[in-house]
Amino acid sequence: MLKMFSTQTTGLFKKIMDGEEFAFEDCARLLAQASIGDGTIYLHGFGEMKGILSEAFEGVEPFPNVMVLYDDNEELASLTNADRVLFFTRSSDDSEALSLAKYLQEEGVPFTAVSTLVPSSGLSLDELADVHIDLRLQKGLVPDDNGKRVGFPSLMVALFAYYGIRFTLDEILQEYGEE
Template identity: 45%
Template sequence: MLKIFTTQLIGRLKKIEDSAEFSLEDAARLLAQALVGEGHIYLYGDKEMKGVYHEASQGQEPLAKLKELTPEAVHELHPADRVIVFTRYANDEEALKIGHALAEKDIPFVAVSSHALQPNPAADKDLSTIADVFIPLHVEKGLVPTETGGRTGYPHLICALYVYHNIKLLIDEILEESE
């Protein structure tokens, strides 16, 4: 099982790299606008995705001008602010509410999640259609088959951290070039 999980995980990370190269660059440019201007970068992550916020705020190389975004704080955002939303699936109800509120306020945002296998009947759109930049995690199902025919091993957070670190490296590169 360990080899299967590792092989599949590496495959997912490679798929993100191959399919989202330009989206990662677009995300970094969008977020860097807040850092060179008067805005802040707000990060939303619910459930296990709070781990991305903890890495970005308290990791070895914290992201400058970072604030945690809560659903209640969306109304406090200013036009110079930028947002990145991390969630398991693009049709997550709370993340969609935030996405719609950001779109209404014309606050540019990046969304990072997997596409949902089950549509959300309450939502006519998902984050992939309303975000300015969408980066798919490609974790729609578990990575390891079980003996009962199911699947297990959903590395949403690992893949999200991979995306975050790529964006952070690109932001640092953009800021170096602008100095």
Template identity: 40%
Template sequence: MQKIFSTQLNGIFTKIQQESEYAIEDAARLLAQTLITRGTVYFATKDEMKAIAAEGLNGAEAFPAAKELSDTDIPELTSTDIVIAATGFREDEGLLGLIRKVKDQTETPVILLATRKKEGAPQEEEWDSYIPLHLRGGLVPFENGGRSGIPSAMAGLFAYHVICLTAKEILEEYE
């Protein structure tokens, strides 16, 4: 089981990296612009995807100006800020509504990491950068036909770290 899970997870990471190369680079450029202009990095996450916000707010490489996005923050957002949003396996309409408000009412860039696509799900064109996390369900099959092991947060953290590393690379070139 462990071997299957790690092989499948590695496949998810590879797919994110290969199929979202340009979106990751776009997201990294937007993040680098925010860091250069000393804007604020906002996080819009729920459930298991709060791991991404925890990393950006409290992790070893936390951003100097970062906070969780709330409705009351929207009027204060500027084009120097950025919103990193992530939807978990159970897409949350409240979260999507919040980040759509950001897009409708401000010039603030929004990066969306989303676990899966279904009818009515967020469309790539809605966001400044959209990175699908390529999860359709559990990674490990069982004899009874069920599947288990849905690593939404792990896939989200992988995409987040790739964006951050690419942004750091851009910042090094800038300096």
């Protein structure tokens, strides 16, 4: 089962790389505006995607020029239109993420949402975000003995997208001599 999971994960990574290449660039450009200008990049993860914060702040290579969007008391940072927000959630119809997206849009704060695009009868993150990156993880990657799909690596796939954004941002900042 692990070999099948590995193969499916590799295929999913390739789909993300191929399908979201321009979105990675657009996101990195958006974030670079804050790094190069007077803004701050704010990062957030909903649910299991909070694991992104551990990598960004405590990993071997911390994300440059980034701060948490919510403090330990769940208070939202004071944002300006010079700031940029990057957040991760499992699906594009996540109600908490949609509330944040609506708020950011109303306040004129540009943001990127990273999630799996799912059919929705209402608003979706891909409609609200300045940039949306689709994780393309619709169901578990491997069938179990009963035919049920298991192995839903949402955080792993989000970390792959995180690194796609990070590497692209690093390239842009190096061009501008900011890194």
